[in-house]
Amino acid sequence: MPSSERGEPRIVARGLARSFRGRPAVLPFDLDLGPGITGLLGPNGSGKSTFLRMLVGLVRPDAGQAEVAGVPVTGDGTRARRRSTYAPGEIALYGEMRGRDHLDWLLRGREREARERARTLGGELGLPLERRVRGYSHGMKRQLLFAAAMAPRVAVRILDEASEGLDPSRRSLLLELLREDAARGTAILLSSHHLAEVDRACDTFVFLDAGRKIGVEGAAARRAARALGPLAQARASAGHVVLELAEPDPRPALAALARADDLPAPRTLAYGEPSLQELYGDLYGVEPC
Amino acid sequence: MRPALRTFLFRLAGFTILLEAMLVGAILYWPTFREHFGRLRGLVPLPVVQNLLQAVETGGLAAYLAGQHFFKGCNTLGTAAAVLFAAGAVAGEAHRGTLEIWLARPLSRRRILLERWGFGALAVVLPVFLTTLSIPWLLTYVDDRLPLRPLLLGAVHQSVFLLAFYSLTFLLSTLGRSALPIATAVLFLSIFEFAIYLVERVTHYSIFRLADIERFMRIFRTGGLETGLVTALALASLFCLGASLFAFERRVP
Secondary structure: OOHHHHOOOOEEEEEEEEEEOOEEEEEEEEEEEOOEEEEEEOOOOOOHHHHHHHHOOOOOOOEEEEEEOOEEOOOOOHHHHHOEEEEOOOOOOOOOOEHHHHHHHHOOOOOHHHHHHHHHHHHHOOOOOOOEHHHOOHHHHHHHHHHHHHOOOOOEEEEEOOOOOOOHHHHHHHHHHHHHHHHOOOEEEEEOOOHHHHHHHOOEEEEEEOOEEEEEEEHHHHHHHHHHHHHEEEEEEOOEEEEEEOOOOOHHHHHHHHHOOOOOOOOOOOOOOOOHHHHHHHHHOOOOO | OOHHHHHHHHHHHHHHHHHHHHHHHHHHHHHHHHHOHHHHHHHOOOHHHHHHHHHHHHHOHHHHHHHHHHHHHHHHHHHHHHHHHHHOOOHHHHHHOOHHHHHOOOOOHHHHHHHHHHHHHHHHHHHHHHHHHOHHHHHHHHOOOOOHHHHHHHHHHHHHHHHHHHHHHHHHHHHOOOHHHHHHHHHHHHHHHHHHHOOOOOHHHOHHHHHOHHHHHHHHHHOOOOHHHHHHHHHHHHHHHHHHHHHHHOOOO
16 A cells, blocks of 8 residues: 555655756656555666755755654754754764764764664664764664664654664564654655565665656555455555456455465455446546545 | 754854964064064065064054064964864765754754854854963063054954855855865965065055954054944855855755
């Protein structure tokens, strides 16, 4: 189910676009994301980082507008950043600072409790917070940024390559923390090249290519398609998954769905040819009346 | 302690100690200088420097201190400090890649930049005042004295002059991506300007004419600042700061 349909949109983009020296990095597109984890996917240079930076005001868009956690991203985006956190994809930290002090520095402007939570989280991640950051490995630095991004109580977290450079066990821990956070109603936009982890963690996927949004897909539809194989075609539509059966007999498909334990329980079962109203609703994204 | 505060204190202490060391040396040398003034003047080949010595002969201790503390100490070390403190302010962050985390916090860019400009400016200006304040006390060691007020007016003039240098370099840093070329270029420019000050035919084109012995002696004599010049220098600083804010608001990390 697309996350925008599971609650109020927390991240809204309308025609956001940005070019660098005449070369388009992000072409105008719209996006509405609600609570849950959304994976932002695309090859290198597809505009993922530029899009994320525009959402937190680090890069000013050439056109369009964005809203993060109910606040329009205007000017330098300070108001939007107060209601969200951002972990950049490129790691560059102040090596001369101790981990604990660096967390405090990263959380300047946040509530005092966020620093305590960040230190606790840093400890849980096994970070040597008393050591200077210059002695940290690449993965430790990544986790320090992650701890700082997860500590404040905000409605939106924007994480660029948050698990890059981490070993599998750390990645699993990180995804677990993200899932717990999303379960509390936080909207998390996560860019990553690790397709397997995104597949496990995300509720929605947004695909970018050469600055264009080429698709938005709900995880449930994709998991259903995987479970059903040739028995049916699955697609996300207006908050639910629609199955088009290959055979008139629904029983093999229902049995396959029953075996798939990573799918949410069905709320409604409707069988038969879709009505014209339903078809119209599916095609144009409006509720059938 | 916050990193910005630590850097500020380190710079403040470093620049103050260097300036004070030069000042102590100059003041302790004053009796010898006064005694051998005639012979020293004979050794100086450059006409511009001879003019400086002439000014010292006329102005006495006040002119000597204007030359040693303000014209020589503050202008040379102060310009270098202003350039070095400002060159890395933003370009240094961009070069080391920390600009993004610097800007990703929920603080406005205006506040971030003004804080950085302010800490750097204080590190340039405060040592000028602190060392100037020590002059009357140091003069007691050579059984001489000078009133503090004209010296403080000189410190104000010197500070405004250095701030203009600082703000120009700061603007370049806001626009640039690497501190080293900026620092090299502005330091080269300041050395060039100091060099042409010493050449009789072109000395009047040097910006150090704005903070030389003549200028300070005028301030000492009149007991007031050169309002027009100070205002112009302050406006130049404000313009550079405004341009820095404008550029920084739009800067991509």
